[in-house]
Amino acid sequence: MSLLQAIFMGLIQGLTEFLPVSSSGHLALFKILFHVETDTGILFDVLLHLGTLAAICIVYYKDIARLFLEGAAIAKDVFINIGIFFKNLGQDNKKPYLRIVCNSYRKLVMLVLVSTIPTGVIGYLGREVVASAAGVLLVPGICLLVTAVLLFLADRMPEGKKLPKNVSYTTAFGIGIAQGIATLPGLSRSGTTMTVCLANGFRQSFAVKYSFIMSIPAVLGAAVLEISDITTAGLTAAEIVSYLVGMAVAAVVGYFCIKAMLVVVRTRKFKIFGVYCLMVGLLSVIGYFVSA
Numbered sequence: 001m002s003l004l005q006a007i008f009m010g011l012i013q014g015l016t017e018f019l020p021v022s023s024s025g026h027l028a029l030f031k032i033l034f035h036v037e038t039d040t041g042i043l044f045d046v047l048l049h050l051g052t053l054a055a056i057c058i059v060y061y062k063d064i065a066r067l068f069l070e071g072a073a074i075a076k077d078v079f080i081n082i083g084i085f086f087k088n089l090g091q092d093n094k095k096p097y098l099r100i101v102c103n104s105y106r107k108l109v110m111l112v113l114v115s116t117i118p119t120g121v122i123g124y125l126g127r128e129v130v131a132s133a134a135g136v137l138l139v140p141g142i143c144l145l146v147t148a149v150l151l152f153l154a155d156r157m158p159e160g161k162k163l164p165k166n167v168s169y170t171t172a173f174g175i176g177i178a179q180g181i182a183t184l185p186g187l188s189r190s191g192t193t194m195t196v197c198l199a200n201g202f203r204q205s206f207a208v209k210y211s212f213i214m215s216i217p218a219v220l221g222a223a224v225l226e227i228s229d230i231t232t233a234g235l236t237a238a239e240i241v242s243y244l245v246g247m248a249v250a251a252v253v254g255y256f257c258i259k260a261m262l263v264v265v266r267t268r269k270f271k272i273f274g275v276y277c278l279m280v281g282l283l284s285v286i287g288y289f290v291s292a
Contacts, residue, residue: 014253143186
């Protein structure tokens with residue numbers, strides 16, 4: 001893979017990760033059409049996602065810092081409650097337990113953790129299927145058509161009012177399943193999760209924030225799974241530079257696309273992206289059968 005190809009793929013990742021048009025689908029199409037070989041499985045794709053992850057951390061740094069602190073506080077209170085449990089054994093005057101989920105940020109931490117469970121299981125079990133699917137033009141094409149349908153539905157959904165305190169853990173688990181399935185190339189992760197959030201009555205701004213923040217543990221988990229490829233792939237110095245440049249481009253472009261996505265959600269212009277996904281999906285499917 002050349003430096004120019006890495007830059008283009010970083011640009012594609014940054015543009016399409018946060019706009020609901022599927023970054024994985026566009027990366028797969030780019031690799032197929034231009035015969036790009038990274039020779040490291042999906043490592044480069046994961047590194048590009050780390051680049052856009054940096055963009056999320058910059059835009060939502062206040063929320064993420066608060067979530068980290070509240071997550072640590074939750075862990076501390078859990079250990080305190082365990083200690084209270086053992087102290088209460090055999091005691092008549094039992095000491096009350098601490099309330100773990102006592103504010104909206106703690107609730108958000110728990111919701112993200114619940115969503116991460118099915119995403120992690122699906123992502124781990126289906127990682128080879130995803131890698132194989134990315135090499136077949138038909139799969140991204142069909143998944144882009146599915147994304148188009150989801151976006152058309154999102155455009156017609158009534159405005160919700162739910163914030164973390166109103167969201168059940170069952171709903172969070174379902175959103176996590178949707179995110180896990182959306183690892184298929186062509187099925188937009190942000191488009192899928194935001195559509196499911198809106199269908200469950202989330203406030204629009206919260207749907208965007210939750211969709212982006214819940215991707216953080218999923219991306220980090222995928223990076224951990226693929227990190228061994230760094231030592232086994234035998235990357236050259238030039239390839240390492242290309243990978244790092246691609247990540248940087250994805251981060252910078254992704255930052256501005258998050259800002260654009262916030263505007264899209266406020267104005268409910270999902271239909272525009274739905275039409276785009278429909279066109280690209282149809283061209284991909286037609287291209288597959290023409291070249292078969």
